Amino acid sequence: MSWLLALPILIPFLTAICAFFLRRTGWCRWASVIGSGVLLAVSLLLFATVLREGVVAAQMGGWPAPFGITLVADGLSAVMVVITAITALAVAVYASAEISERQVFLGYHALFQVLIAGVCGAFLTGDLFNLYVWFEVMLIASFGLLVLGGKKSQIDAGIRYVMMNLVSTVFFLTGVGFLYGMTGTLNMADLSLAVQQLENQSLLTVVAVMFMVAFGVKAALFPLFFWLPAAYHTPSFSVSAVFAGLLTKVGVYALMRAFTLIFVEDVAYTHQILLWVACLTMLTGVLGAAAQSDFRKILSFHIVSQIGYMILGLALYTPLALAGSVFYLVHHIIVKGNLFLISGVARRITGSTELSKMGGLYKSAPVLAFLFLIPAFSLAGFPPLSGFWAKFILIKAALEIEMWWAAGVALFVGLLTIYSMTKIWAQAFWEPHPEEIEPSLKSLSNFAQVALLLPIAGLALLTVVIGLNPEPFMDFATSAAGQLLDPSDYVQAVLGVTQGGTR
Amino acid sequence: MNSLILRVASRYLAAILLVFSIYMLFRGHNEPGGGFIGGLIGATGFILYAVACGTREARATLRVDPQSLAMSGLAASLLSAFASALFRDAPFTGQWLFLGATEGSKGIPVSTVILFDIGVYLVVLGAILMLVFAMEEEI
Numbered sequence: 001m002s003w004l005l006a007l008p009i010l011i012p013f014l015t016a017i018c019a020f021f022l023r024r025t026g027w028c029r030w031a032s033v034i035g036s037g038v039l040l041a042v043s044l045l046l047f048a049t050v051l052r053e054g055v056v057a058a059q060m061g062g063w064p065a066p067f068g069i070t071l072v073a074d075g076l077s078a079v080m081v082v083i084t085a086i087t088a089l090a091v092a093v094y095a096s097a098e099i100s101e102r103q104v105f106l107g108y109h110a111l112f113q114v115l116i117a118g119v120c121g122a123f124l125t126g127d128l129f130n131l132y133v134w135f136e137v138m139l140i141a142s143f144g145l146l147v148l149g150g151k152k153s154q155i156d157a158g159i160r161y162v163m164m165n166l167v168s169t170v171f172f173l174t175g176v177g178f179l180y181g182m183t184g185t186l187n188m189a190d191l192s193l194a195v196q197q198l199e200n201q202s203l204l205t206v207v208a209v210m211f212m213v214a215f216g217v218k219a220a221l222f223p224l225f226f227w228l229p230a231a232y233h234t235p236s237f238s239v240s241a242v243f244a245g246l247l248t249k250v251g252v253y254a255l256m257r258a259f260t261l262i263f264v265e266d267v268a269y270t271h272q273i274l275l276w277v278a279c280l281t282m283l284t285g286v287l288g289a290a291a292q293s294d295f296r297k298i299l300s301f302h303i304v305s306q307i308g309y310m311i312l313g314l315a316l317y318t319p320l321a322l323a324g325s326v327f328y329l330v331h332h333i334i335v336k337g338n339l340f341l342i343s344g345v346a347r348r349i350t351g352s353t354e355l356s357k358m359g360g361l362y363k364s365a366p367v368l369a370f371l372f373l374i375p376a377f378s379l380a381g382f383p384p385l386s387g388f389w390a391k392f393i394l395i396k397a398a399l400e401i402e403m404w405w406a407a408g409v410a411l412f413v414g415l416l417t418i419y420s421m422t423k424i425w426a427q428a429f430w431e432p433h434p435e436e437i438e439p440s441l442k443s444l445s446n447f448a449q450v451a452l453l454l455p456i457a458g459l460a461l462l463t464v465v466i467g468l469n470p471e472p473f474m475d476f477a478t479s480a481a482g483q484l485l486d487p488s489d490y491v492q493a494v495l496g497v498t499q500g501g502t503r
Numbered sequence: 504m505n506s507l508i509l510r511v512a513s514r515y516l517a518a519i520l521l522v523f524s525i526y527m528l529f530r531g532h533n534e535p536g537g538g539f540i541g542g543l544i545g546a547t548g549f550i551l552y553a554v555a556c557g558t559r560e561a562r563a564t565l566r567v568d569p570q571s572l573a574m575s576g577l578a579a580s581l582l583s584a585f586a587s588a589l590f591r592d593a594p595f596t597g598q599w600l601f602l603g604a605t606e607g608s609k610g611i612p613v614s615t616v617i618l619f620d621i622g623v624y625l626v627v628l629g630a631i632l633m634l635v636f637a638m639e640e641e642i
Contacts (some may be wrong), residue, residue: 002593006584013581019575061595140630266583285587 002058004049005071007042008081008120010034012088020252021128022106028254029096031259032109036092039116040085040449043078043272050078051476055483055493057126065126065494066187067227072126072347075480076326079148080123081251085332086462087245091454093340095238101146111148115141122250126494128176131254134171135218139165145239146231156163164227168217178203189494192261192487198306201265208263208270219251221311222281229288231298232303233274233353237344240296244303245337248477249329252310256325258352260484267317274315279409282308286416287436295343295353295428298420299336302379305413306332312406313394321397322481327473328394331386331466335375338459343374345426345452349439355424360433364440367453369429374460378467386466389474506555513555518547528624529617538620540629549628550635558639565627569632576625583619 015035022028049056055074059065070242073081092112099108101436119135130224139162146441147158180186182203183194198204213224220228228248255274264272283307292298310332331350343353345368350358360367378385381392398407433439441449466473524545531537553561562568587596597616604610 003588004595010581010584013577016582017574059593060596062593068603101545112573 001049001056002060002071004042004046004245005056005058005073008039008046008085008124009071009117011039011042012113012117012120015039016110016117017473019109019113020107022107023107025123028104028109029092029099032092032113033089036085036089036114040082040089040122040191043061043085043120043255046073047078047082049073050075050477053121055489057493058267060441066185066190069130070187070189070494071124071125072189072488073124073492074483074489074493075476076253076256077123078325078332079476079480080249081120082476083330084116084119084123084246085241085457087333087337088112089246090337090341090459091242093451094241094344094455096369097448098236098238098344106148108145108148111141111144112242119246123253125179128179128188128191132169132172132176133168133252133451138247138250139169140290142243145243148239149236150236154234157234160227161231163226164217166258168224169230170398171210171217172214175207175214176497178207178210182207182433184267187494188261189487189491191435192491195262195265195314204263205266205269208259208266209273211258211263212255212270212273214374215251215254216277218252219255219307219311220246220248220281220304221251221307222284222304223469225281225285227305228304229292229300232300233294237340237347238262241337241340241344244340245268245333246301248303249306250254252307252329255311256314256322256484261487264285271315271317275403275406278308278311278315280308281305281311282409282413286413286420289420290416293355295346295355295424296340298355298424299339299343302417303336305417306336308413309391309394312410313397316394316397316401316403318401318404319478319481319485321394322484323474323477324390324397326395326477326480328390330473330477331378331463334459334462334466335378335387338375338378338456338463339372341452341456341459344377345441345456346372346439347363348448348452349441349443350428350433350437355427357434358428358439359431359440360429360437362429363432364438371453371456371460372425374463376421377462380421381414381482386463386470389467389470393474393477399493406464511553513551517552519547520551521545524624526621530531532617533548538623539627541620542624543631545624546631546635549632553636553639558636563625563631568601569629571629571634573629574623576627578622578631578640579625580619580622581621583615586615586618633635 007461010110015031018031019028022031050073057070057072060069060071110433117140118141121134122131143158143162146161147154182198183191185191185194188206194202217224232243266463282305285301285308289298289301292301310325310328313328315319347353352358378387381387395407395410525543527536527544528538528541548563549565559634565614584594587594590598597614600614601609602611602612
């Protein structure tokens with residue numbers, strides 16, 4: 001058991017080492033693909049175990065909790081690791097055709113795998129300080145990926161990204177310091193018990209807001225999101241796809257974890273703030289997107305608005321709303337990663353991501369147009385695709401507790417999302433290309449066609465599967481939300497086992 | 504920066520810093536210190552040398568390139584994680600070997616724990632130097 005929990009972190013590290021030492025050979029990209037495939041297999045095994053046995057925990061190094069570092073997988077963690085592995089595999093295949101020899105030589109695949117290790121670590125850790133360590137691993141790797149290639153706009157984006165993240169780190173560490181001073185523990189399960197016995201609950205609320213700021217920067221919440229649209233449109237497309245899919249979602253995950261497990265003493269106050277922030281995030285994101293005219297910039301602003309939906313579920317804090325958040329997270333990572341990958345292919349064959357310089361894709365590359373329609377409609381919330389169910393659940397949850405205005409904002413933002421998607425569709429796909437060229441997939445080599453389109457088709461298929469068959473996913477999201485709302489299983493799993501679980 | 508005093512002094516200072524970094528690495532086993540802080544101190548030694556004599560000479564002194572150093576460190580740390588699999592223990596459980604142990608003394612203890620720390624030392628040293636050298640060369 002303890003190995004099953006550690007392997008999703010160890011495998012990407014191992015892959016990174018292989019990819020690095022093979023970087024002068026053609027084997028490098030295959031190492032990355034195979035490593036991601038193994039990661040997917042292991043994470044599915046972990047997921048099956050969690051479905052079968054409920055929350056599982058393991059103590060690293062055999063040190064009992066709360067003294068050592070605990071890895072925990074409940075429903076939410078397990079599904080996030082699976083989605084991470086799916087994204088990693090898709091992007092690794094895509095990158096094998098996209099990334100230039102030079103970037104591979106500079107260590108693209110190694111950095112990418114270290115990033116995946118950091119993401120998996122953040123999802124699995126049960127220790128607040130360890131979470132900080134994984135954030136830093138992610139930050140270093142993502143900074144490397146962001147500036148790889150060394151264009152001026154990339155360096156500029158990289159600096160902004162790192163500065164904003166350092167601010168977040170300061171808040172995070174200060175909060176951790178306070179929390180440790182007040183309770184003497186940083187194990188999250190132990191914390192959830194310890195904070196209940198604190199006399200000074202108002203100080204705890206202050207600390208809660210610190211964590212909200214720290215994770216809010218990572219998740220790109222209003223008003224801390226501006227680093228995201230500034231950074232995500234500059235690196236290579238596979239990098240921006242993995243950033244768009246996973247990085248901000250780690251912040252969302254951390255918020256969901258902290259504000260269901262630790263900071264639940266003053267829900268009326270903290271979750272009220274989250275509710276306002278969620279609605280403002282949705283609105284500013286979608287309005288920002290409406291004002292853009294670049295394929296990737298529109299998508300970047302939409303990440304921000306979608307983050308708002310997930311936080312809305314957390315802020316409403318009912319079983320249905322949290323289930324909606326979990327569902328939304330899964331749906332969003334697949335769809336958003338895919339849209340970025342598609343923008344990469346579109347750029348390859350039309351020569352630009354600026355909408356006014358694109359066109360003609362519907363006529364000359366109908367396959368790509370079809371593959372774009374699926375995630376784009378899903379993002380906008382058309383039935384019967386995954387995005388429809390995700391939004392439906394959240395809005396239903398809002399109506400159930402009579403939060404009319406929150407439901408109204410969510411609906412309105414959905415409408416504006418359709419506007420942006422239609423804009424991309426009309427300008428990049430419908431209209432003829434301004435320079436009269438006919439962008440066709442045939443201009444790509446056979447290998448590139450397969451390696452670029454296979455991951456896109458796979459992710460689109462997943463979107464359709466979730467959309468047409470939402471019940472099992474919804475059942476799972478409901479049980480994951482149940483585990484979040486009632487952390488007794490989580491606490492039992494972490495503090496109940498002393499020696500590395502059952503091996 | 505071209506200063507004779509700095510160049511000569513940095514040669515001695517860098518050596519002292521490196522020795523100190525290894526002292527910190529081993530001290531970390533039971534007292535404050537360890538691979539992370541040791542790696543940072545070691546990196547300052549090379550950075551000082553790079554500032555005084557240029558990155559080209561600092562790279563030559565390091566002999567291996569910093570990326571490889573960091574990745575070897577990562578490999579060493581991972582090895583210590585997988586070593587515990589041989590003994591059917593949880594990942595990262597320390598495995599100990601007491602060389603020349605007798606009734607009264609423990610002899611020389613060798614463990615996977617120190618392998619992990621050496622790995623961390625190399626990762627930090629390599630990663631910091633990679634960043635600093637790259638920035639120095641840009642400027």
